[in-house]
Amino acid sequence: MLLTRASEYALLALDIIRNADKPKGAEQLSIELSIPKSFLAKILQGLAKEGILESKKGAHGGFVLVKKSSEISIASIVIAAEGKTPAVFDCSQYSTTCPNGSIGSCTISPFLVTFQTKIDTFLQKLTLEDIFK
């Protein structure tokens, strides 16, 4: 699977956050979405680190959007949630075991690059606003 639960939870949470007028806490979100609080908290922290969310500590704290929904790409969200860009097939991960020896020089590499580019482009052009229309 290209995406994991981290991206699922991130997107579900962001839809609630963008429609709220006050900061939303991790616990509240986890209840509304029926998903594990600790796990969601970790994901929201990641989004905050990447500048997609602003986090407010302490009483009445929580998470709010920094930019407008139309200015946040799905690519940036997924990268923040997963900790890396979603890959069709990550040769670099197999750097030590690439049967070809030198990565990116096998017969199927052009296909992999083309495919990956398609996906990257699609996710970069799509915004948080787009996907809820």
Add this chain to the structure above:
Amino acid sequence: MLLTRASEYALLALDIIRNADKPKGAEQLSIELSIPKSFLAKILQGLAKEGILESKKGAHGGFVLVKKSSEISIASIVIAAEGKTPAVFDCSQYSTTCPNGSIGSCTISPFLVTFQTKIDTFLQKLTLEDIFK
């Protein structure tokens, strides 16, 4: 990752098979590609079951293409190799834990469907011949 080593090995092997004039054995292929023989054999068996390859047992046996490269879609190869269609995010896998209750009815479902369709279409239109050009 969307694809696993099964798809990588399948495609690498198919490129050799399509350029050969005699049946290619699993062992020979595994040597040429420097990949594990037993694992490759399993993958080739899968391709044969799906009618992408014809397998010939016994001495001088091996695998040959049944159709022309231009008539074999990458989608069919990947499905045969992976045992399932490559999914962006497979909700059905989480049927018991979908926080939304009824699968496919959450706020991000439309996005997931659109994305999945893009990928399906891309892989269905692309043939084995195309990717080596």
Add this chain to the structure above:
DNA sequence: TATAAATTAGAGTAAAATAGTCCTAATTAG
């Protein structure tokens, strides 16, 4: 200024998927 409500950081664990292995049986060309 004490307290309760929050996020933050990091380590640790459980479950699932991936990437194989291994052995035995069946088939077939020579």
Add this chain to the structure above:
DNA sequence: CTAATTAGGACTATTTTACTCTAATTTATA
């Protein structure tokens, strides 16, 4: 007959995913 080769199935190892737990830190507000 026999050596070469695929077929099938059970099994194991490794890696990734999906969490959990605890302690520290920050901050509104009573």
